[in-house]
Amino acid sequence: MVNNMGSEVEVGFTCKPKVFDPNKPIMHFKTQIFICDGERCKQSSKHEDEATFLRELLKELNLHQGQNRIKISRTNCFGACRFRQVATVFENTKANGFIQNNNIWLKNTHKFDKNRWIELFTALKNNKNLDELDFEQIPMNEIS
Numbered sequence: 625m626v627n628n629m630g631s632e633v634e635v636g637f638t639c640k641p642k643v644f645d646p647n648k649p650i651m652h653f654k655t656q657i658f659i660c661d662g663e664r665c666k667q668s669s670k671h672e673d674e675a676t677f678l679r680e681l682l683k684e685l686n687l688h689q690g691q692n693r694i695k696i697s698r699t700n701c702f703g704a705c706r707f708r709q710v711a712t713v714f715e716n717t718k719a720n721g722f723i724q725n726n727n728i729w730l731k732n733t734h735k736f737d738k739n740r741w742i743e744l745f746t747a748l749k750n751n752k753n754l755d756e757l758d759f760e761q762i763p764m765n766e767i768s
């Protein structure tokens with residue numbers, strides 16, 4: 625099997641190449657979404673493996689590669705379980721990331737159906753400001 629980076633990988637892995645190159649760069653992404661895979665968020669999720677579901681959806685949309693690639697990463701508990709399921713959005717501002725969508729904390733993503741995820745991914749691709757759209761965000765205290 626060959627992964628998205630063109631590396632032949634060990635059976636059962638997508639990120640364990642058969643030939644290890646410590647200097648091979650990671651794949652470009654415009655946007656990275658961290659999806660909480662902590663116990664409480666995972667229990668609320670519609671999918672056994674939310675990250676895999678989202679990665680497959682990104683392939684359908686051709687946003688798993690290229691200039692506007694959206695990278696999905698699992699994370700453990702954000703310490704914000706009351707807002708579960710939690711997902712955060714970070715933009716690659718060293719490349720072509722859209723700074724207005726940097727550090728967005730989304731709540732209740734377990735309520736998203738496939739179409740809602742498509743809306744989010746499309747908005748990110750098109751650099752729509754999430755602050756101006758109706759995605760519920762987790763409030764954050766001002767620095768005092």
Ligand code: FES
Binds near residue numbers: 660661662664665709
């Ligand atoms: S388990 Fe997701 S924020 Fe705690």
